[in-house]
Amino acid sequence: QKEVEQDPGPLSVPEGAIVSLNCTYSNSAFQYFMWYRQYSRKGPELLMYTYSSGNKEDGRFTAQVDKSSKYISLFIRDSQPSDSATYLCAMIDVYKLSFGAGTTVTVRA
Amino acid sequence: EAQVTQNPRYLITVTGKKLTVTCSQNMNHEYMSWYRQDPGLGLRQIYYSMNVEVTDKGDVPEGYKVSRKEKRNFPLILESPSPNQTSLYFCASSLIAATGGGHEQYFGPGTRLTVT
Numbered sequence: 001q002k003e004v005e006q007d008p009g010p011l012s013v014p015e016g017a018i019v020s021l022n023c024t025y026s027n028s029a030f031q032y033f034m035w036y037r038q039y040s041r042k043g044p045e046l047l048m049y050t051y052s053s054g055n056k057e058d059g060r061f062t063a064q065v066d067k068s069s070k071y072i073s074l075f076i077r078d079s080q081p082s083d084s085a086t087y088l089c090a091m092i093d094v095y096k097l098s099f100g101a102g103t104t105v106t107v108r109a
Numbered sequence: 110e111a112q113v114t115q116n117p118r119y120l121i122t123v124t125g126k127k128l129t130v131t132c133s134q135n136m137n138h139e140y141m142s143w144y145r146q147d148p149g150l151g152l153r154q155i156y157y158s159m160n161v162e163v164t165d166k167g168d169v170p171e172g173y174k175v176s177r178k179e180k181r182n183f184p185l186i187l188e189s190p191s192p193n194q195t196s197l198y199f200c201a202s203s204l205i206a207a208t209g210g211g212h213e214q215y216f217g218p219g220t221r222l223t224v225t
Contacts (some may be wrong), residue, residue: 020189032212034212042219043199043201043216043217043219044214046212046213046214047117086152088152090214095140095165095205096187096216098168099144099151101150101151
């Protein structure tokens, strides 16, 4: 069983819709929880990170962590065609990082 | 410009022919790591390094070697490549988690390797 599970999608939504992405994990030692965005033919870039359970908002993006359920989410409000990318959840246990498989999102104009 | 560079960007080779993929960062980061990305499997960590001369295995280290003789460089070595090592490889660097920086990995542009 993988340490981090993420539905690979793909997900296709109309412009302006709310995009909901999520991951589950099994390692209680994970400390930081991150979301990376990867455009085609590019390396991943950090989008958001959280350290503890709760919500964190940054513009149209909201990250949620529920450590008791070992579940993290990313919401994208008012989605734009420029949000079309692969979104990867990631978690870090001191030095070792684990990534989800990534969810490919397409926002249709 | 702060960046992670990888070379080569594309490589086609034959089974058993030793190769090295170079990685260099100019941000004075302690932590560097290598990942491979395969469809449906996402990013999997191959090796990581906490500092010069300190390395450790990630999730999929078999068939790979690394060395960290200088802080800025972290080459990935495939001594006898096989077709199952055909993949997209990324190098990344960051500050270390102990100082609150491990969450922000800076990725290189990727190296697409094909082993025939």
